[in-house]
Amino acid sequence: MEAVLRFAHNNSVYLERVLALAGQAAAARHDEPNGIYYRLTFPRERFSDLFAALEYAKNWESTTLEVEGRVLNARQLREVVACPRAGLKAEDPRAYCRGGWPGRLFPCRAIRVDESDEHGWFRFGRLEGEVFIVDKEKIARTIRLQLAEGHYDLCPLLRPEEIESVLSELPATIDPRRDPGWDYRHDWVKGRLVPVGVQKTTATGAKAKNAEGTPRLPAQPREGRRRYVPEVTYAEIGGLKEQLNLIRETVELPLRHPEVFQHLGITPNRGVLLWGPPGTGKTLIAKAVANQCRAHLAIVRGPEVKSKWHGQSESNLREIFDEARENAPAIILFDEIDALVPNRDTLNHDVNVSIVSQLLTLMDGIEERGQVVIIGTTNRPEAIDPAFRRPGRFDLEIEIGLPDDAALREILAIHTARMPLAEDVCLDRLVPHLRGLTGADVAALCKEAALVCLRERLRFERDDLVLQGTLEEMKVSALHFERALQTLQARREGPAANLRLRSLKSTTNRR
Ligand code: ATP
16 A cells, blocks of 8 residues: 655745655656646555654645545545544554453454444354354455545554454354354344344353343334334425435335345445435435335434433434334434534534534444435535545435426426316416426415415305305416415515516416
């Protein structure tokens, strides 16, 4: 492994020092069309010099670091050097890397494969008959990914050979019938509790048991109690075909067919970030996907989780994840996630760092089988903490923008499908008047048109409400839509409300 540090010539008093650390100043200087640049190459065994150089160079705007096809800019470098710097300065760097936690197995705090129940190395593998085969290859791959994700593989303190040696000492197979330290791990599959892996027994060597003396088993999904599966279907979403396909691939596939990912040896995405203006259908999409997968949907509104009591918000979050796990397959929808975990770089004074780290921990703790997926929605992706936008968290960001003409036509058709429309209503002719509106605006317009129609026939009498004419005669006409548009225009004061009203009447019925 080799890293290339590149930066523009500058007036910093530290320039000479950085060049000296690389020890190749003359050869590294390049005259490029937009100025003089330096390219300094550091092999893996000289990464401590690289990090010493980065201490200065990370503050120069032009600085980039390229390692195995990854290019990090100055801002990313400032994040990357934080952990190694603390380790290098620590009295006992080895203890620092272990994070002072006895359950840590590998000598780096960025590796989240350990001896714990949740992230245990013994979760990687498969049962063959009664014997569990440990998948060391997969453990190694996961560790490589975890290190590359935060660029911890650049750390001068990292000792790949030690990771290799810990891996080689792990057992290749586990047989809970013979080894008293191990027990079978059960889970619910299609309504039946079956062995799916292995787990450690308690410290005393006794098998994990509950108060009644029976083995501790996962909670059965609470069908019909707290489980919420929305009734929205894909047919109720207008436009957004490409976005929907992406979401189906990322969320629906792992929830419905986790075995495909197991077969391919890849981890399904844990989260998807949907971003775009309010009212464009982000929540609607989450509901439709949950319905299609018959998955439990937990809708969490960012501001609602926050509590003024110390630690309460974090405990609320843990409960939400526990409930999702119990009701798996499940989707957790964090609406307005930027309100919960705002970007710390944007001088936002409302940031609660422990909520940010709690949510990161919970997301990282989601099991690999992809039975719980997180969907976050926001109007501005840059407003959320950047840690959530790294691979392994919100792996995919999808823009849900304003609908175009074709989508507006579909949304109109959806929201008028069950309405008795008069002959003179032509949806195609309505579309140009709706440009700049969201799906929620179109839904509101259709409802308002129906209400205009209703009000026309409604008479308030002293003791009663009287509807004139028969229900069959009651039809929503082009004039009703025209009036509804005027009402909507009056309600909205922004430029998008600049709807050019012409007569919407049409002599033919072209629905
Ligand atoms: P917010 O950011 O405010 O939460 P959102 O993007 O999640 O907004 P939704 O709550 O999904 O928007 O949309 C509100 C309503 O608008 C939906 O219940 C639906 O009636 C209508 N709507 C929005 N987009 C569409 C669409 N593409 N197709 C059909 N109806 C839509």
